[in-house]
Amino acid sequence: MAADRNSGRLDQPREVPRSRFSRPSYNPETFGRASERFARFMGTATFLVYMTAFVLLWIVWNVLAAAHQRFDVYPFIFLTLMLSLQASYAAPLILLAQNRQADRDRVSLEQDRARDERNLADTEYLTREVAALRIALREVATRDFIRSELRSLLDEVELRSVNEHRPDPRHDPRHDPRSESGAVTDRSGAPGAAAASEGRRAN
Numbered sequence: 001m002a003a004d005r006n007s008g009r010l011d012q013p014r015e016v017p018r019s020r021f022s023r024p025s026y027n028p029e030t031f032g033r034a035s036e037r038f039a040r041f042m043g044t045a046t047f048l049v050y051m052t053a054f055v056l057l058w059i060v061w062n063v064l065a066a067a068h069q070r071f072d073v074y075p076f077i078f079l080t081l082m083l084s085l086q087a088s089y090a091a092p093l094i095l096l097a098q099n100r101q102a103d104r105d106r107v108s109l110e111q112d113r114a115r116d117e118r119n120l121a122d123t124e125y126l127t128r129e130v131a132a133l134r135i136a137l138r139e140v141a142t143r144d145f146i147r148s149e150l151r152s153l154l155d156e157v158e159l160r161s162v163n164e165h166r167p168d169p170r171h172d173p174r175h176d177p178r179s180e181s182g183a184v185t186d187r188s189g190a191p192g193a194a195a196a197s198e199g200r201r202a203n
Contacts, residue, residue: 032100039097042090055079 041047058079062070072078 032096035093036097036100038090039094042094055083 058072059076062072062076063074
């Protein structure tokens with residue numbers, strides 16, 4: 001009664017009956033690598049050459065050898081059994097190798113997809129940043145504008161320096177405004193004096 005009561009409780013785990021025979025344990029990774037090596041070797045020309053040489057030697061020995069030395073006479077039933085056994089083991093091993101390769105391809109594809117998504121996100125971020133920089137640069141002076149402004153300022157400074165170093169005629173000590181006025185008077189009165197002298201000669 002107590003055992004039935006304990007077996008119906010949900011707060012206690014159920015006891016799993018143990019098998020009398022222990023299951024064989026193996027490392028799936030090691031077995032998978034071995035199957036891949038076997039499948040890779042079966043897909044080479046070396047395996048085909050070795051297999052062909054083995055079958056030919058088997059047939060030649062059981063045909064040309066002495067009767068008491070033949071162990072598999074025609075129709076070579078033992079050879080057929082061996083080839084069938086080899087094919088029955090080769091097919092699952094090749095499938096296991098293909099499944100492992102498919103798992104690796106799937107993981108690689110997922111990693112490539114995640115990498116592409118990150119690259120796409122980075123590209124979109126950089127595109128937005130470049131667009132923001134272009135919009136911001138519209139309100140900022142460009143290099144050509146600054147260069148033209150500096151050139152105009154330089155021209156203005158050079159013009160001012162030339163004007164400052166040019167002598168002023170009003171401050172020249174050799175300049176006499178009275179001589180200039182006398183010269184102007186002499187030039188204006190010269191025709192009148194010439195006309196008066198001519199009148200006197202006529203009289």
